[in-house]
Amino acid sequence: MEHRKLAFIGAGNMSRSLISGLIRSGYPASHITAANPSRPKLDALAADFGIHITQNNLEAATQAEAIVLAVKPQMMAGMLSELLAAGADFSGKLLISIAAGISVNRLEQMAGGHANIVRTMPNTPSLLGLGMTGLYAGAAVAQADRDYCQQVMEAAGKTLWVAEEDGINQIIAAAGSAPAYFFLFMEAMAKQAEQSGFSADEARLLVQQTALGAANMVAANPHLSLGQLREQVTSKGGTTAEAIRSFNDNGLEPLVANAMQAAVARARELESQL
Numbered sequence: 001m002e003h004r005k006l007a008f009i010g011a012g013n014m015s016r017s018l019i020s021g022l023i024r025s026g027y028p029a030s031h032i033t034a035a036n037p038s039r040p041k042l043d044a045l046a047a048d049f050g051i052h053i054t055q056n057n058l059e060a061a062t063q064a065e066a067i068v069l070a071v072k073p074q075m076m077a078g079m080l081s082e083l084l085a086a087g088a089d090f091s092g093k094l095l096i097s098i099a100a101g102i103s104v105n106r107l108e109q110m111a112g113g114h115a116n117i118v119r120t121m122p123n124t125p126s127l128l129g130l131g132m133t134g135l136y137a138g139a140a141v142a143q144a145d146r147d148y149c150q151q152v153m154e155a156a157g158k159t160l161w162v163a164e165e166d167g168i169n170q171i172i173a174a175a176g177s178a179p180a181y182f183f184l185f186m187e188a189m190a191k192q193a194e195q196s197g198f199s200a201d202e203a204r205l206l207v208q209q210t211a212l213g214a215a216n217m218v219a220a221n222p223h224l225s226l227g228q229l230r231e232q233v234t235s236k237g238g239t240t241a242e243a244i245r246s247f248n249d250n251g252l253e254p255l256v257a258n259a260m261q262a263a264v265a266r267a268r269e270l271e272s273q274l
């Protein structure tokens with residue numbers, strides 16, 4: 001993969017996830033810089049991955065060929081206007097946003113009219129190289145920049161381009177926010193397992209190993225539909241059938257649909273506010 005000088009502005013959870021994936025896939029630590037206002041997260045990144053760190057965003061942005069904008073959405077406008085006021089020049093650089101709810105047009109305004117922007121939506125399993133990232137770029141972005149951005153994100157997992165920008169909001173619902181849905185489901189299962197007499201550790205083991213096994217069954221059997229995999233577990237007249245019936249009777253499918261639509265609605269709302 002191409003090894004551009006890459007800066008992360010904002011050294012929080014997502015930057016750590018992506019940096020970890022890049023280093024694991026052989027990206028040179030000497031080509032990665034992370035900037036953050038406070039030291040502790042930077043020090044941990046330097047200790048764990050050997051990358052450059054700085055508390056000065058301008059320094060990070062100036063030496064970089066590609067810049068990952070990795071602050072919270074609410075901080076983006078302030079961060080970019082401070083950078084521009086400090087004399088940052090983005091010309092010739094690729095900006096990669098991972099922020100939820102900020103459109104490419106809005107990012108372009110915030111970045112002083114710079115249009116070379118790829119908008120992405122990763123998720124936290126990127127930390128393990130198991131991320132799922134959506135990507136969108138406007139027509140102004142060159143193929144080489146799209147390819148580079150895809151490679152950066154692939155270091156941390158799988159990627160999917162969307163042709164229309166609103167697709168990013170759908171990706172938020174189906175992947176960006178979605179690890180939390182599975183955690184919530186696992187929490188509920190572990191709670192019930194504890195209620196039935198297992199210790200907290202035992203309940204976690206049962207749920208964790210089953211979730212891992214189920215996800216791996218899906219990945220290992222691309223020729224089987226999700227429904228077929230479910231049916232393989234579900235003996236006629238047996239225990240699983242009763243559990244599935246209970247889920248269906250209680251409206252699992254509309255529940256999930258509503259939750260995903262709520263995530264999309266919030267992403268669109270953020271887009272209109274930020």
Ligand SMILES: NC(=O)C1=CN([C@@H]2O[C@H](COP(=O)(O)OP(=O)(O)OC[C@H]3O[C@@H](n4cnc5c(N)ncnc54)[C@H](O)[C@@H]3O)[C@@H](O)[C@H]2O)C=CC1
Pocket residue numbers: 009010011012013014015035036037038041057070071072073075078079098099100121122123124176177
């Ligand atoms: N957490 C998640 O699952 C996902 C998050 N995202 C997006 O990633 C972005 C970052 O999220 P997290 O890493 O979870 O947040 P975080 O809060 O862990 O990290 C943000 C970092 O930015 C730093 N920061 C604040 N102001 C700054 C400034 N002016 N200059 C430089 N750094 C500054 C903060 O100190 C913090 O370390 C957000 O825009 C979020 O929408 C996208 C996909 C998934």
Ligand SMILES: O=C(O)[C@@H]1CCC=N1
Pocket residue numbers: 100172176177
């Ligand atoms: O909850 C959020 O807004 C961010 C975006 C996707 C995951 N976390």
